[in-house]
Amino acid sequence: MAFSLTEYAKDSVLAVQEYSILSWRSLANLASHPRYPADILQQMDIIGVGSLPIVILTGFFTGAVLALQSANSLARFGALSFTGQLVSMSMVRELGPVLTSLMVAGRNSSGMASELGSMQVTEQIDAMRALGTDPIRKLVTPRLTATMFMLFFLTILSDLVGLAGGSMIASLLLRLDLNEYWTSAWQTLRYADVFMGLIKPVLFGFIIATVGCYYGLSAKGGTQGVGRATTQAVVAASVFILAVDLVVTRLLMVLLGPL
Amino acid sequence: MSATSQNGMAKAVVFEDVSLRFDEQVVLDGLSFELEHGATKVLLGVAGSGKTTILKLTLGLLRPDSGRIIVLGEEVTAMREAQLFELRRRIGMVFQESALFDSLPVEDNVAFRLNEEKVPQAEIRQRVLEALRFVEMEHSLKLFPAELSGGMRRRVAIARAIVSNPEVLLYDSPTAGLDPVTSTTIVELLVKQRDVYKTSALLVTHRLQDAFTMATNYFDKEKNKMVEVPRGWDWDSKTSFLVLKDGKSLFEGDAAEIANSRSEYIREYLAL
Numbered sequence: 001m002a003f004s005l006t007e008y009a010k011d012s013v014l015a016v017q018e019y020s021i022l023s024w025r026s027l028a029n030l031a032s033h034p035r036y037p038a039d040i041l042q043q044m045d046i047i048g049v050g051s052l053p054i055v056i057l058t059g060f061f062t063g064a065v066l067a068l069q070s071a072n073s074l075a076r077f078g079a080l081s082f083t084g085q086l087v088s089m090s091m092v093r094e095l096g097p098v099l100t101s102l103m104v105a106g107r108n109s110s111g112m113a114s115e116l117g118s119m120q121v122t123e124q125i126d127a128m129r130a131l132g133t134d135p136i137r138k139l140v141t142p143r144l145t146a147t148m149f150m151l152f153f154l155t156i157l158s159d160l161v162g163l164a165g166g167s168m169i170a171s172l173l174l175r176l177d178l179n180e181y182w183t184s185a186w187q188t189l190r191y192a193d194v195f196m197g198l199i200k201p202v203l204f205g206f207i208i209a210t211v212g213c214y215y216g217l218s219a220k221g222g223t224q225g226v227g228r229a230t231t232q233a234v235v236a237a238s239v240f241i242l243a244v245d246l247v248v249t250r251l252l253m254v255l256l257g258p259l
Numbered sequence: 260m261s262a263t264s265q266n267g268m269a270k271a272v273v274f275e276d277v278s279l280r281f282d283e284q285v286v287l288d289g290l291s292f293e294l295e296h297g298a299t300k301v302l303l304g305v306a307g308s309g310k311t312t313i314l315k316l317t318l319g320l321l322r323p324d325s326g327r328i329i330v331l332g333e334e335v336t337a338m339r340e341a342q343l344f345e346l347r348r349r350i351g352m353v354f355q356e357s358a359l360f361d362s363l364p365v366e367d368n369v370a371f372r373l374n375e376e377k378v379p380q381a382e383i384r385q386r387v388l389e390a391l392r393f394v395e396m397e398h399s400l401k402l403f404p405a406e407l408s409g410g411m412r413r414r415v416a417i418a419r420a421i422v423s424n425p426e427v428l429l430y431d432s433p434t435a436g437l438d439p440v441t442s443t444t445i446v447e448l449l450v451k452q453r454d455v456y457k458t459s460a461l462l463v464t465h466r467l468q469d470a471f472t473m474a475t476n477y478f479d480k481e482k483n484k485m486v487e488v489p490r491g492w493d494w495d496s497k498t499s500f501l502v503l504k505d506g507k508s509l510f511e512g513d514a515a516e517i518a519n520s521r522s523e524y525i526r527e528y529l530a531l
Contacts (some may be wrong), residue, residue: 007297034375082331119360125357131372131419134341 018218023210026140039142047108047143048150055154056161058103060228062095063087063162067169081184083176087166088185092197096159100243101204104151105237109212112143113233116216117226125217140213148205178217200248204241211237260278267321270329271296271427272317276505277326279366281311283384286312287323287419288506294427299449301470302529304503310463314429318352319343331426348372351420355413355431355463359360359404359419366481369419371443376423390418394448410441417448419459428452428460434469446472447485453497467529472500474514503527 029035070086116139119125128135163185170176215233219225272294279287286309294300302310316328319335328335333346359368367374369390373383384483390395394414404412413433420428430463434442446469452458454477464470472485474496479486488494500517502510502525510517510525517525 050495121359123356124359125359126315126320127352127354127360129320129344130347130350130352130354131375132344133371133375134344 017212022214023138026144029137029141036138036142040145043142043146044150047146051104051107051154054103054107055100058099059158059161060165062099063091063165066090066171067166071174080174081180083170084181084185085188086133088163088188091159091162092189093193096162097155097197097200100155100158101151101241102238103240105208107236109208109233109237110230111181112212113216114226114230116213117219119231120217120219121222121225143213144209147209148202151201151205152198196252203244203248207240207244208237211240270294271331273329275327276366277323277328281454285506290508292501292508292511294459294461296459299453299460299462300405300496301500302461302463303500308503309506310503311431314431314461314463317429318347318350351426352427352429352433353416353420353433355435357416359412359415361404364401365415368415369422372423386422390422394418410437413445421452428458430460430462432463432465434464434466442469449473450476450485451478471514486527
């Protein structure tokens with residue numbers, strides 16, 4: 001028992017160390033040549049454009065249900081007109097970034113883990129190293145850059161679509177004035193809210209790409225290993241995103257002032 | 260410069276007292292050998308005797324626990340990963356399962372290294388065609404690896420390894436799992452590479468007949484095929500054998516020496 005516990009502890013520490021080295025090297029590669037603009041563009045297309053439908057749908061329904069739920073509570077205090085503000089604050093500060101990231105994690109962390117995992121178990125990663133090309137530079141860095149960049153814009157889009165979803169509920173079900181909804185939604189936002197809402201996707205994008213690539217590159221044991229890596233990547237990325245979200249939210253609240 | 264590193268300069272590959280273990284299992288135990296420039300060394304041994312590991316160590320894909328490895332005058336064991344990429348561009352490796360990039364067509368697979376080195380496109384195309392013609396695969400430029408047979412994949416892998424005219428070639432069981440006819444085609448390619456381009460090579464194989472074919476044939480440029488060396492010819496095939504057992508070198512020598520070896524283990528191995 002003691003033996004297996006030590007082994008487990010050793011393995012965990014090793015995993016954290018390897019993940020940290022991978023993260024560091026994939027970022028440090030940005031500072032030197034060669035860079036792979038074509039690969040970055042291709043990944044932007046896969047991650048950004050490919051995630052559009054899922055992000056739009058998620059954002060829309062989240063905004064809509066948020067309006068519905070908050071109206072239910074607000075009506076008890078006779079504050080139904082605050083619906084726009086509540087939807088806007090929740091979407092921009094929290095739900096837009098987090099839900100978009102979770103969706104993209106489900107889609108792309110798994111994609112990266114299975115793609116790089118298949119390459120790992122079929123020795124294509126070793127072949128790339130043997131051909132004198134750094135797989136971290138060629139495979140991980142473009143995915144990292146593309147995810148961080150595209151998640152930023154996907155989040156903005158998700159926020160907007162979420163507000164639109166909320167406005168649909170507000171006007172069709174709650175019979176609120178649309179003009180009032182949008183004005184209050186807009187005016188309640190301060191720079192601190194927007195800053196918080198847009199720094200998060202950059203951090204989450206980093207998590208999605210590095211976790212996905214880490215599990216892919218450390219895949220072992222044939223197709224079964226690739227399957228395991230894929231599942232683990234999604235689970236780890238999702239939990240990591242939610243945990244970092246809590247820490248970052250608290251930290252930014254302290255730094256930027258309350259509310 | 261010390262005597263050993265000068266010695267290392269003169270050789271293509273040098274292993275000095277190299278040891279490696281994976282967890283509790285000893286893979287290499289103080290292995291030493293040298294590969295001369297232009298020579299071919301055939302690595303023999305039962306499955307799991309560390310043959311593939313030797314190739315990966317030569318490329319710096321793995322690191323030994325102790326000992327020194329010098330390739331083309333550079334001490335691989337003392338280099339960092341970032342420095343190794345430069346050296347690896349001078350070495351070609353053919354992986355056992357070919358390890359072609361399955362999302363790229365044959366053409367881009369072979370061109371991979373040239374693209375990385377930013378060689379002009381016209382030159383890349385010409386060199387890729389040349390390499391594919393060498394392995395007689397010039398008609399499959401646009402095909403994907405999944406569309407090729409095992410033997411064809413192996414040939415494309417050879418083309419990918421030789422396209423940049425490497426100084427050392429590492430072949431990992433290039434004939435494993437192939438039918439005898441295709442195997443002979445592959446061996447002929449290795450002989451051609453050895454005799455026409457004088458490339459140094461380490462060859463891992465399970466098939467003894469392939470190793471003996473390499474030692475007893477030469478490439479006739481005029482006939483454009485492999486020909487058996489006639490008896491009585493004073494001809495050096497530059498092909499030697501290294502038999503591994505328990506992570507150590509059990510035997511080192513040429514074809515005649517291994518055939519006449521008195522070691523029971525080798526006799527048994529040869530009979531297989």
